[in-house]
Amino acid sequence: MSNLPRHVAIIMDGNGRWAQQQEQPRVKGHERGAEVIRDIVTFASRHEEISTLTLYAFSTENWKRPKVEVDFLMKLLNRYLKKELPIYLENNVRFCAIGDVSGFSGKLQKLIRETEEKTAHCTGLTQNLALNYGAKDEIVRAVNTLQAEGRVVTSESLNSALDTPQSVDLLIRTGGDHRLSNFLLWQAAYAELFFTRTLWPDFTSHELQSIIDRFKSVERRFGGL
Numbered sequence: 573m574s575n576l577p578r579h580v581a582i583i584m585d586g587n588g589r590w591a592q593q594q595e596q597p598r599v600k601g602h603e604r605g606a607e608v609i610r611d612i613v614t615f616a617s618r619h620e621e622i623s624t625l626t627l628y629a630f631s632t633e634n635w636k637r638p639k640v641e642v643d644f645l646m647k648l649l650n651r652y653l654k655k656e657l658p659i660y661l662e663n664n665v666r667f668c669a670i671g672d673v674s675g676f677s678g679k680l681q682k683l684i685r686e687t688e689e690k691t692a693h694c695t696g697l698t699q700n701l702a703l704n705y706g707a708k709d710e711i712v713r714a715v716n717t718l719q720a721e722g723r724v725v726t727s728e729s730l731n732s733a734l735d736t737p738q739s740v741d742l743l744i745r746t747g748g749d750h751r752l753s754n755f756l757l758w759q760a761a762y763a764e765l766f767f768t769r770t771l772w773p774d775f776t777s778h779e780l781q782s783i784i785d786r787f788k789s790v791e792r793r794f795g796g797l
């Protein structure tokens with residue numbers, strides 16, 4: 573039996589380098605990257621084996637970037653959410669933000685919540701967008717939630733208190749680096765990891781399908797034989 577890519581997670585890296593290669597400002601890479609998100613979400617929504625797609629858009633560490641780049645990313649997120657809502661609805665995609673969105677402006681938080689509410693009835697793909705997300709922060713917030721509720725910390729209770737409880741089957745990083753950069757450390761405990769040198773703005777659904785094909789033939793043992 574081949575593996576099913578039920579939960580696919582992607583570290584969308586390489587936007588800045590893509591722009592620099594074309595002698596354009598880094599932000600042009602983010603703009604192009606946002607268009608690729610649309611293609612990949614649409615592809616995943618039509619892929620019968622994928623039920624959750626989690627995309628890493630902004631990490632808890634990305635605040636260290638120059639203010640102009642951070643400001644641009646916030647504006648782009650605002651534009652993206654407004655533009656994508658009809659696409660989500662058309663493709664029956666439920667949008668969920670993961671991460672600490674309280675770090676964003678009130679206006680952006682409202683838009684994020686509205687996008688979640690307006691797509692809450694969609695029963696196809698669940699698309700998690702990781703925003704001000706860090707796996708360490710997620711785990712600490714989950715432990716604090718359990719403590720505040722007076723609950724014992726177990727693997728199950730902690731799992732259920734996370735922003736997203738689903739374990740990742742296939743984790744992909746574009747852009748050529750081989751690291752997780754604080755993404756889904758808990759959920760990816762047994763994920764299959766695939767790294768591609770393709771920069772995110774050049775990533776296509778065709779390449780995603782070819783990674784899925786390779787993933788399917790891996791023997792996943794989960795510690796057994």
Ligand code: IPE
Pocket residue numbers: 584585586587588589590629630631634645747
């Ligand atoms: C990923 O692309 C997008 C974000 C982290 C927001 P980068 O901006 O990290 O692009 P590179 O890695 O510098 O090329």
Ligand code: IPE
Pocket residue numbers: 583584585586628629630631634749751753
């Ligand atoms: C990871 O990319 C975060 C996102 C893709 C949102 P980074 O470019 O921030 O990661 P590092 O700094 O190279 O580890």
Ligand code: MG
Pocket residue numbers: 585586587747
């Ligand atoms: Mg990067």
